[in-house]
Amino acid sequence: MEVKVGLFGFGNVGRAVARVLLEKERFFRERYGLSFRVVSISDTSGTVWLPEGIDLSEALLVKENFGKLSAWTNDYEVYNFSPVEAVKEIEADIVIDVTNDKNAHEWHLEALRDGKAVVTSNKPPLAFHYAELTDEAERRGLPYLFEATVMAGTPIIGLLRENLLGDTVRKIKAVLNATTTFILSRMEQGIDFEKAVRQAQELGIAERDPSGDVLGIDAGYKATILHCVAFKPITFDEIAVKGIAEVTVDEVKRALAKGKRIRLVATIEEKNVRVTPEEVSGPLTVSSNENVALIETDLLGELLVKGAGAGLKETASGVVSDLVKASLKLRAG
Incomplete structure (x- = not known):
């Protein structure tokens, strides 16, 4: 099963997630029958969007050499979407939020209303809007997963x-x-x-x-x-x-x-x-x-x-684990 992913946040954690998806591509395919196609990546400079899938190794190079995705002008168009616009516009199965946007609950809700699952490491949305977000997800039968918000990848949320x-x-x-x-x-x-x-x-x-x-x-x-x-x-x-x-x-x-x-x-x-x-x-x-x-x-x-x-690989562990979990739930319908 191919899963289309929109990645919001391409700082340290976002890049750590991208590296895991790149390096363990075969592992996810062989173990779970899943392949992830990242169709959009957003950082504070803009959104790179390519429905057929973004080359993650190239995205990492651009970000690490130039510090921003908007520098990537020759191969890709960079869009100046707000997160709400990006969520509405981009066709994805799962939205990953590894930003520290304090108002992200607004676009998490938008994603859920639009039929997209959400995986997040961003704490304020849940610390202030937990009931609203989890109720919306439940009503729509969509995964809303947030393991990496507490103890990085150590699975306390899943346990509880x-x-x-x-x-x-x-x-x-x-x-x-x-x-x-x-x-x-x-x-x-x-x-x-x-x-x-x-x-x-x-x-x-x-x-x-x-x-x-x-x-x-x-x-x-x-x-x-x-x-x-x-x-x-x-x-x-x-x-x-x-x-x-x-x-x-x-x-x-x-x-x-x-x-x-x-x-x-x-x-x-x-x-x-x-x-x-x-x-x-x-x-x-x-x-x-x-x-x-x-x-x-x-x-x-x-x-x-x-x-x-704490730690980048450790936080990526929680995010990617939720991404797999959400994908398997979507596949099971």
């Missing part, structure tokens, strides 16, 4: 949505933001907060504007999504969030003296979600780019899910 179907989740405790873990680990070595943030930026671990991470917003989005999946839909506005900006080296050292570490912890219970720095020991004391979630259910007791929560 598809596996623990007889269990009642009581509580989830999780460390969901790798940037704050890196900063707090540096502070354990006596480096102050500002310097630790600068080091994270130099290594490409923190954004130029690190506020989304250090103020707890990113972890808050992810915790909101986990509540929506494990319990029922809420929005980011209904949760309590405190980041790590006020944590001092002294506090970090005091925790270490007690055999504990400070981590930014999300606690998710029904109708109660909070993100705050906490002293932890045991499985929640992750380091580097690892994320961890401790899921407590009535039947299974405690389940520990631990794995990479």
